[in-house]
Amino acid sequence: MTLLELNNLTAGYGQTPVLFNVDMSINQGDMVGLLGRNGVGKTTLLRSIIGLNKLTKGSLFFNNKDITKAPAYKRSRQGIAYIPQGREIIPYLSVLDNLKLGTSASGKSSKRIPSEIFEFFPMLKEHLPRQGGLLSGGQQQQLAIARGLMCNPKIMLLDEPTEGIQPSIVQEIEDTLKRINQEKGITVIVVEQKIDFIRQLAKSFFIMDKGAIVAKGTTRELTDSLVHRYLTV
Numbered sequence: 001m002t003l004l005e006l007n008n009l010t011a012g013y014g015q016t017p018v019l020f021n022v023d024m025s026i027n028q029g030d031m032v033g034l035l036g037r038n039g040v041g042k043t044t045l046l047r048s049i050i051g052l053n054k055l056t057k058g059s060l061f062f063n064n065k066d067i068t069k070a071p072a073y074k075r076s077r078q079g080i081a082y083i084p085q086g087r088e089i090i091p092y093l094s095v096l097d098n099l100k101l102g103t104s105a106s107g108k109s110s111k112r113i114p115s116e117i118f119e120f121f122p123m124l125k126e127h128l129p130r131q132g133g134l135l136s137g138g139q140q141q142q143l144a145i146a147r148g149l150m151c152n153p154k155i156m157l158l159d160e161p162t163e164g165i166q167p168s169i170v171q172e173i174e175d176t177l178k179r180i181n182q183e184k185g186i187t188v189i190v191v192e193q194k195i196d197f198i199r200q201l202a203k204s205f206f207i208m209d210k211g212a213i214v215a216k217g218t219t220r221e222l223t224d225s226l227v228h229r230y231l232t233v
């Protein structure tokens with residue numbers, strides 16, 4: 001079943017166009033890598049999906065509903081979670097309060113942290129009273145993913161979750177995202193620069209260049225020649 005559909009999506013900043021006629025169809029349960037060199041429009045595409053960037057053209061369907069004109073808060077309530085580049089943990093709030101922010105994004109007011117959050121991220125339990133800004137980069141990334149899970153999403157959009165993170169934590173993040181996808185059936189789209197990470201994690205991929213989708217397929221079809229043509233610097 002199609003969960004997310006982008007038709008002819010065109011967007012930019014002010015007068016500067018950045019995305020050109022992007023079509024994308026994501027099925028429920030997919031684990032997708034979104035690849036491309038710096039500045040090709042990957043973040044802009046994720047921000048357009050969550051509703052932080054206005055479209056100049058095109059339409060967006062989520063869970064069979066037209067959300068083209070829906071504001072960002074309604075999209076997150078409908079089940080789209082966005083884990084931005086740089087994680088955006090609130091440094092002076094405790095880990096617990098950062099987690100609770102995820103619940104408020106879903107429009108619910110439950111103060112309880114579901115036990116599954118700590119099954120996916122056992123480390124967080126030990127750090128609940130600490131200020132979020134005191135966690136390591138890798139721990140903050142895990143907190144950001146956990147915060148996204150708190151709104152009980154149908155899809156998670158992650159922007160470069162491994163950026164600046166040590167390899168052992170990258171492996172943990174990969175394992176946890178696989179579990180979230182397989183055990184909870186949550187659809188995942190990951191923007192990444194690390195090709196090996198996507199080859200291990202994703203089942204399918206899209207490559208962007210100059211604001212357009214230029215290649216897509218199953219991860220097995222992510223050939224060295226595509227990598228050389230569109231991804232190596």
Ligand SMILES: Nc1ncnc2c1ncn2[C@@H]1O[C@H](COP(=O)(O)OP(=O)(O)OP(=O)(O)O)[C@@H](O)[C@H]1O
Pocket residue numbers: 013016018036037038039040041042043044045
């Ligand atoms: N707030 C903004 N205002 C104006 N232009 C912007 C803004 N954010 C991004 N851009 C421009 O839009 C284009 C696409 O940027 P975007 O961040 O979406 O690319 P990206 O593929 O995610 O890059 P990276 O891998 O470096 O994060 C770039 O030319 C960038 O300079």
